[in-house]
Amino acid sequence: MEKKYGVYICKGCSIADTVDTEKLAEVATKEHQIPVCKSHDALCSPSGLDLIKGDISGEGVNTVIVAACSPRAKHREFIFPGCIVERANIREFVAWTQEPGTEDTQALAEDYMRLGITKAKNSFPPEPFLLEETNKDVLVIGGGITGMTSALGAADAGYKVILVEKSGELGGWAAKMHKQLPQSYPFEALEENTVKRTIDKVSSHSNIKVYTSAEIEKIAGFPGQYDVSIKTNGTSEQAKAGSVILAAGWRPYDANKLDHLGYGKNPNVITNVQMEEIASSGRITRPSDGKEAKRVAFIQCAGSRDAAHLPYCSSYCCLTSLKQAAYVREKNPNAMAYVLYKDMRTPGQYELFYKSIQNDPGIMLTKGEVTGVSETQNGNLFIDLKDTLLGENIRIEADMVVLATGMEPNTKIDADVLKEWKVKFDEKLKESGGKPDPNAPLEPHKVPNVLKLEYRQGPELPGLEEAYGFADSNYICFQYETRRTGIFAAGSVRQPMHMLGSMEDALGASMKAIQCVEATEKGYSIHPRAWDQTYPEVNLQKCTSCKRCTEECPFGAIEEDAKGTPFHKMTRCRRCGTCLGSCPERVINFKDFSINMISSMFKSMDVPEEGLRLIGLACENDAYPALDALAMNRDRVNPAFRFVPVRCLGNLNLAWIADALSRGIDGMILLGCKFGENYQCHFVRGSELASERLGKLQETLGRLMLEPERVKLVQLSIQDYDKLPEILNDFSEEVGEMEPNPFKEF
C-alpha cells in the first residue's frame, strides 16, 4: 500500500493554550513534507472526525497521525478502517504536564510530532496469520463436576468436545457426596446430589465424546491444531482439538500426616471424605463400635493454613463441615455438632448458608486452635482448644471427630517424585555433555504429569511457587488463562473451590476455549492483546540459532527444528514481543512494531547541543496509564522527557539504547512492572528480562565512555502514578549532574 499521510492537530483540551499549533504543523509540513496537515478545535467532535474522514475519502489519506490526546483516550473515535492510525500524545504529555508557552514546551510537542510521524512511517497494515485448517474441538481433561460442566458449556454452544476421565466413571468427588450444598438463592437448605443428572447429560450429549479409564499420553501442536494421544484400555487413540480445558481436579490431603489431630491413632477420628460415606450409608455411626455418634466435632483447617502441611486455605472445608453438621442434625434431632474453626470462610453467597446452619440450636461453633485430640476412658474423644471465643482453654468431649481435610491439586508433583525426576534429568544432561547442578531444583512443569505437552519448555504448565502446585498462572486480569495459550485451567485444579464455584469456573473456561479457537481461525491474538492481528515475523536467514527467544518466550510459543533453528508456533503466541527484545540479531519484528521503528523514532528527535534530552520507555499496560494518570492530576514533568510506549518492557532491545545514546540522548528511563512471582506483568516477566539484558549493557556503555547510570530501570505498578513525579525528577537531576552526552555533537 502506498501511504498517503495526513496529520491532524487538535487544539482542544488546552493544547492550543500551551503550544503554538501553527509552528507545530510546520514540523509535519516542512520537516516531513506531509501533504495534508490540518488542525481543529476539537478533533474528537463529529466535525473534527468528519474533517479526517473527508480527507480519507477525498484526498486518499490512508495513514493518519492524530496529534491530540493519549492513545488510551478517545480510542473509539479515532478508528478509521483500512487506515494506519498513530497518535501523538500532546495533551497528557504536553498540555497537561508542561508550562504553557515556553520554548521547552514547544520543543517537546514538536518532538512528539516527529515521533508520531516516524512511527507511522515505519508501520504497516497487519496481515493476519491464518492456519490452513483450524480445528475447533475442545479437549476437556477431567470428568468431575468442572470437566463435565465445561464439556456441556462448549457442547451446548455447538462445539465438539472430547472428555477424558482417568477413572472408570464420570462424576469425580462431587458424585460421592451424600448431599450437596444449595446452589441457588436463598442458599439455605441442603440439596439432593444432582451430579447423576449431569453425568447423564454428558453421556448422552451428541457433541461430547467421553473416554473413561483414560489418560492423556501426549498433546502436540498448538491452538487450532492440537494432536492428542489418549491412552484408554491399553490402546492409544488419536484425536484432534483446537483448545484444551484442564479440569483435572483435586485430591484430599493425606490425613495420615495429621496424627497430631488423632488421625490413625483413634478410629473415631475420620476425614470429611469418610463422613460423606458414613452419611450416605444411613445413620451417623462411628467406626470403632458402630454406635451412633451423637456428639460430632469438626476440626477445621485440618492441614490447611498450616505451614507444615498446606499453607493455603482450601476454601471448601468450612462449607463441607457446615453441611456435614447438618447431616448430624438431620439424622438425629438430639445430636449435636461442634464446629471448631480458625476462621469461618464461606465464599460468595454461602454466607447465607452459614447463617442458616448457624441458626440450628444443635450446631455449636467456636473459633479456636486445637491443641490436641485424646481418647477418654470410655472410648470417646477429648478435643483441647485454646484461644476460643468461650474465653478460656476448653476441652470438649465428642463421640467422633471429623477432620476437615484440605485440597491438593492433581497437578501437584510430590517432592519425592520431583527428586526422582531430578536424578533422571541430571543423568540425561550428563550424557549429552552438560554439567548438571545438583542443587538447582527441578521445575515441576518439566515433569510429565497430566497434560504431557510436547513443548520445548516442558510438558506441563509453568506454575507459581505461591500457587502450591495449582495450575493457577496468576495470569493477570483473567483467571482461566495459563502460560500455555489455548490451554485453560478451571475448577479445583486451578484454585481450591467449592462445587458451585467449580461450575462457574468451568463455564468461564469453556467460553475462553471457544474464544480461543475462533480468534485463532481469524488470525487474532487472544488475551491480553485480543484485538491484535500482527505477529512476530522472523528473518530466519539472519538467525544465528542462539535460542534466546525460545528460552525467554513466556508462553512456550517458540520451538526449534532438527537443526536447532527456532521457529514460532504462531497460534501459541500472544504477541508480547519478548522475542523481539531478546534477539541480538534484531531479526524479529511486527508489522506495526519493530526494532527499526523505535530506533528511527529516537533518531527523528531534535537533539540540540545544549539542553537535557531524556527518553522514557513505558510499558503500555501499567507505566503508560500511570503517566496519563499523572497528567490527569496535572503534575508537572520535566520537559526533557519524551515518552515512548512499548508492548512490554520485555521488548527492550539493547540496540535501542545504543541508538538513543549515540544520537546524543542524555539518559533513558525504563518504566516497567514489578519483578517477582507476585507479578503484575501481562507477559509474566518482561521487565525482569529487560533488567537482565541491561546487565549486559553496562560494559558496552563503559567502552563508549558513558556512565552506566544514564540508563535506569524503574519497577512501577499502575497505582504508583503519584510516585512518578519524584522518580522522574530524581532521574533528571541525576543525569543533569553528569556531563552532557558527548555524542550530541555528532
Next chain:
Amino acid sequence: MSEATVVKPDLDFVKEVIAAGGESLKKCYQCATCSVVCNVTPDENPFPRKEMVWAQWGLKEKFQGNPDVWLCHQCNDCTAYCPRGAKPGEVLGAIRKQAIKQYSAPAALVDIVNNKKLLPLIFIVPAVLLALLLSVAGTFGIHEGEVVYSKFASILFLQVVFTPALIFGLAVGVLGVKKFWDDMKKANNVQSGDLKASIIATAKDIAGHQKFKTCDVSGDRYTSHLLVFYSFVALGIATALGVLYIDILGLESPFGFGYGTPVKLFGLIGAVAILAGTILMMSSRFKNEEKLGAGSYYDWLLIGIVGTVGLSGALSWLLRLGGAASVAYPVYFIHLVAVFSLFIYLPYSKLAHLFYRSAAMCFNKYSGREAQSQGAGQS
C-alpha cells in the same frame, strides 16, 4: 497453659433460651459489636458477647451465679447495632428468665407463670381464690348505694389476704437472692467486701436510675421505667400511710380523707405515673419493634399485670366517684386480682428483676468490679 475447662454443651438449655424469647440467639457470630456499644457493661470481660456464645453452646453452668446478665438493663443498644440481628438484649432477657427459674423456688412456677398457654389460668386461680375468700367473708357481690369498696373487701380482709401474699412474694425473692449471692461469690471467687456501702451505693443508683440514663437508642425506657418505679414507691407510701393510721396509730382509715392529704396525693400521683409509665413502655416496644424486637411474652406479661393494676385502680376510683356500682365492684375485683397476682408472682414474673438485678448491681460494687472498671475508664 492453664487447666482446660471441660465444657458440657446442653442442647436443652439452648432450646429453653430460644423458647424464652431468645429466637435470635444463634444468629450471633461473635463480632462483639454489642459489648463495644453497651454503655452499662464493665470494661473488663464485658457482656453480652460472652453470654451469647455461652448460651449458643448451652453452657448452663456459666450462668450459675453470673451477675452480668443482670447488670444488663436491656437498653437494647446492642440489639440496635447488631449486624446480624442477633438481638443480644432480647437474648439476655431470655437468659434472665432462666436465671429466675434457677433461683426462685419452685422453678415450676416460673414456667407456669410464663407459659403463654396458661395465661388464663394464672389469673383464674387467684380470681377464684379471692372470690371464695370474699364469699366466706360474706362481702362478695354488688352492694347497693354509695360505692364504698370496704363494703366489698374490708380493710381487715385486705390485711389478712394481701399482706401474706406480699410477704410470700418477698420471701421467695429474698431466699432466691441469698442463693444467687452465694453463687455469685463462688463463681467469681469473691470472699469479702463492704456490703453496707455497696447496698447504699446500689440504692442510690436505683433511686436515680443512673444506669438506665446511659441507654442510647431506647432512652425513653429511662423515663417509662422511672415512672413505673416511682409509681410503686408512691403507691407503697400511700399504703404504708394507711397501715400507719389504722394499725399503728389506731386512727380512722385515711383513705376517706380529702384530696389535699398526703395519702390521696401519693395515691393519685402513683396512679398517673403507673398509667403513663406503662403506656410509654408499650408504645416504645411497638415503635422499636423492627429494630429492637417487641419483647417476649414474659416481658409483656409483667407490663400487662402492672398496666391492669394501674388501669383497674384508676377506673375503680372514677367509677366510685361516678357511683356506678354495677361496674365499679367488678372492676375493683379485677384490681384486687391484679394486685394479688403482682404480689404472688413477684419472684416468678419478670418483676423478679427487682431482686436479682439489685443483687447483681450490689455484687458488682461489693466485688470491686465496678470500681475497677470505672478506674480503667478514667485512665
